[in-house]
Amino acid sequence: MATTKETRLLCAQNSLEGLSVGDAFGERFFLHPDVAESLIVARAIPASPWYYTDDTQMALSIVRILQEYGEINQDRLVESFAKEYDSERGYGAAMHGLLTRIRDGEPWQKVASSLFGGQGSYGNGAAMRVAPIGAFFAEDLDLVVSQARSSAEVTHTHPEAIAGAIAVAVATAWAARLQGSMPSKQEFLNLVLPYVPESEVSSKIRLACDLSETIPVQSAATLLGNGTHVSAQDTVPFALWCAAHHLNNYEEALWLTVSGLGDRDTTCAIAGGIVAISTGVEGIPTAWVQARESLPKGQKNWL
Structure with a gap:
């Protein structure tokens, strides 16, 4: 188990590597469903380069803050999100507005809590970027739970979004704690559940625990959601189900995840960030790492 800041940061970086490759891999399958499905069945590797999306852009900020402060400093994190905001990275409409307003000087507490008529966002954005926190702590x-909550609150104040972020972070932490062991899908998800607040997210993770081992991925996606609605409750349970099926095999986990279609860059980012902690970065196919666009200069040299 990683105990020094340097080793914990390396774990976070490894999770970021898995997250970013998964994000860019999934993004390449946003094609007509018939075309995407035929390519997935054929295991056709997409042509490079694979560009990453807002999932990775925001995860980069999380790892920078962990490196600098050793914890989630909410003010500095949201400043980084706003500074690094890139409208070409596929942010959701609510985040376009939120990050622009924060960049223009509005306090994040006011902006985040005002979204969607004051209920806050329950989008999957807090969950898609959080895996490195689970690896670090x-x-x-x-502490995983409290830090995941802190990282979510700066943009997503709805309880479902917070539950989704906690679920992904805890799953990543368990992947780190279980390195070298092989829990079943049900065993792994049952380790995560006690830490997830009661929510639709937790209810669907319970459902994922009970799904037959032989259920087709498309049926699982129908029951659990595949991110089509871009909500935490429609994204996180399926991504965790996929990761739990192939915790020791990054490539198989990602092919399974992308087979569910839906918000495939985000489901693959979540699964990739979890599974890479179990397999190590050496478990990510070298060709896939080389196909993904390079992370910003210096990101591999924080240590």
């Missing part, structure tokens, strides 16, 4: 699951 894996030795203390209560």
Whole structure:
């Protein structure tokens, strides 16, 4: 188990690597469903380069803040999100507005809580970027929960979004804690559940625990959601189900995840960030890493 800041940061970087490759891989399959499905069945590797999306752009900020402060400093994190905002990266409409307003000087607490008529966003954006937090704090699951919550609140204040972020972070932490062991899908998800607040997210993770081992991925996506509605509750349970099926095999986990279609860059980013902690970065196919556009200069040299 990683105990020094340097080793914990390396774990976070490894999760970021898996997240970013998964994000860019999934993004390449946003094609007509018939075309995407035929390519997935053929295991056709997409042509490079694979460009990453807002999932990775925001995860980069999270790892920078962990490196600088050793914890989630909410003010500095949201400043980084706003500074690094890139409208070409596929942010959701609500985040376009939120990050622009924060960049223009409005306090994040006011902006985030005002979204969607004051209920806050329950989009999947807090969950898609959070895996490195689970990797960084894996030795203390209560801290994983509190830090994941803090990272979500700056943009997503709805309880479902917070539950989704906590679920992904805890799953990543368990992947780190279980390195070298092979829990079943049900065992893995049952380790995550006690830390996830009662919510539609947790209800669907329970459902994922109970799905037959032989259920087709398309049926699982129908029951759990595949991110089509871009909500935490429609994204996180399916991504965790996919990761739990192939915790020791990054390539198989990503092919399974992308087979569910839906918000495939985000489901693949979530699954990739979890599974890479179990397999190590050496478990990510070298050709896939080379196909993904390079992360910003210096990101591999924080240590």
